[in-house]
Amino acid sequence: METALAPATRPRILVVDDDPEILDLLRRGLAIEGFEVQAVASGEKAVAAVASRPPDAVVLDVMMPGMDGFGVLRALRGGSSVPILFLTARDRVRDRIEGLDAGADDYLAKPFAFGELVARLRALIRRGKPAEREVLTIDDVRLDLASRDVRRGERVLELTQTEFELLRAFMERPNLVLSREAVLELVWGYQPAGVSNVVDVYIGHLRRKLEEGGASRPLHTVRGVGYILRKADA
Structure with a gap:
């Protein structure tokens, strides 16, 4: 029944x-x-x-x-x-x-x-779904899991749901190289069929928002491997 x-x-x-x-x-x-x-x-x-x-x-x-x-x-x-x-x-x-x-x-x-x-x-x-009360901070980037508020310095970043989860995946693993396959699993939970560069597309979206106004680039490409969120003091 x-x-x-x-x-x-x-x-x-x-x-x-x-x-x-x-x-x-x-x-x-x-x-x-x-x-x-x-x-x-x-x-x-x-x-x-x-x-x-x-x-x-x-x-x-x-x-x-x-x-x-x-x-x-x-x-x-x-x-x-x-x-x-x-x-x-x-x-x-x-x-x-x-x-x-x-x-x-x-x-x-x-x-x-x-x-x-x-x-x-x-x-x-x-x-x-609303997350537990926790705030992730890497240098001047601040991500609030409960309120979904994301800021770089004093600037509010308007992120889509997927962009938020993508940034969260990297902020929870600073200075760690994540392959495209790892990102697909962490953010999407599976590999979307047909668009092999979906991770690259969303990394591009996220970078533009993070770097608006001439801000430095926190998300770096590791050629042939994936991407890494580097802390300034790393």
């Missing part, structure tokens, strides 16, 4: 797709898996829904009339760090990278296994 989580504890998922059959399939399937689901059929409605009542995660289709998935991503990333899983029927790596570059935390290419969608959503939500 199927058992569902109590309504008060069910993670909320916003599903965005203009195809009514896919929208209904996702709504029903995710509800059976224990999620509270809100389904909308346009990008404009998705932006309004997040502003009205932020969900725990968003499943977002790229190909929609009017405001497409890329437009929704850019609109949401202007003021929200809600985890976003991007759905695309396109098989071109460039399109997937564009989604990640616009602020998506993960993606799936259609057709996909429903079980994989559920697993990825749960991983995104786990990463977005």
